Amino acid sequence: MQTFRLACLSQPLTRDLPARLVPDGYRVVTRDIHWWGEDKGAYPDTAILSKTGREDTDLAGGYPIIDLMLPTVKLPNGACSVRWKRSWEQAEVGRPMVLDLPASLPARVSFYLQAVLLSQPDDMFSLADRYSTLTTWRAPCLKTKECSFHVNAQFDAKGIDMTISLGKIERPTHGAHSN
Numbered sequence: 001m002q003t004f005r006l007a008c009l010s011q012p013l014t015r016d017l018p019a020r021l022v023p024d025g026y027r028v029v030t031r032d033i034h035w036w037g038e039d040k041g042a043y044p045d046t047a048i049l050s051k052t053g054r055e056d057t058d059l060a061g062g063y064p065i066i067d068l069m070l071p072t073v074k075l076p077n078g079a080c081s082v083r084w085k086r087s088w089e090q091a092e093v094g095r096p097m098v099l100d101l102p103a104s105l106p107a108r109v110s111f112y113l114q115a116v117l118l119s120q121p122d123d124m125f126s127l128a129d130r131y132s133t134l135t136t137w138r139a140p141c142l143k144t145k146e147c148s149f150h151v152n153a154q155f156d157a158k159g160i161d162m163t164i165s166l167g168k169i170e171r172p173t174h175g176a177h178s179n
Contacts, residue, residue: 001112004082004164007049007066008149009113009141013078015070018047029053031067045070062086081165088159102131102155109151115139118148130156136167146172 007021018028027050031043034055047070051063058065062085069079109115115137122133132154141147148167153160 001109001164003064003066003084004080004149005113007068007082008080008164008166009139009147012142013068013071013080018049018068018070021066022049026051027053034058034065045072059083059085077169079166081163083161083163085161086159088157101160102133102153105133105151105153106135109135109137113137113139113149115149130154140172141169144171146170 011017022028029048029050030039031046031048032038032040033053034048034050037054047068049066049068050058052058052061055065064082064084067079067081067083069075071078106117106121110117116139117135118138119134119136134150134152136148136150138146138148147169150165150167151162152165153162
């Protein structure tokens with residue numbers, strides 16, 4: 001969540017942002033290289049911040065992937081998402097943990113991203129072997145604006161697979177009254 005805040009909510013997406021954001025041990029590659037291992041020119045306005053340079057090895061290693069669509073005429077704000085897939089250590093696997101994580105995810109998103117849930121919360125929760133959630137949130141972003149974003153998460157005995165994607169960027173409506 002902190003990676004999403006830094007990459008997607010803290011500053012506008014600019015063409016030089018990927019080079020400024022790249023963490024130690026990571027590299028910047030195009031989506032073509034990340035998906036197919038070679039630059040086919042299909043996604044020139046993309047920048048993936050990747051630990052290994054390849055999607056399959058990033059996911060297998062549990063490394064967060066920062067996916068940036070750079071601003072263009074058709075997409076002036078660009079697009080930003082962070083994906084993280086991690087397998088559990090065998091000692092960690094157990095029903096209580098797989099149950100606790102989806103139950104506590106909304107509180108963590110709210111706290112760490114200072115976000116407000118926009119989508120309807122689940123109206124029931126039942127024991128299962130796999131939990132999935134897709135929620136929409138709003139949070140302060142870019143110092144003076146508000147952004148919506150989506151959290152898509154799956155939890156099971158194998159691990160967690162979560163993507164947080166930036167939605168709309170808007171001016172806050174503070175002071176507006178509704179009847």
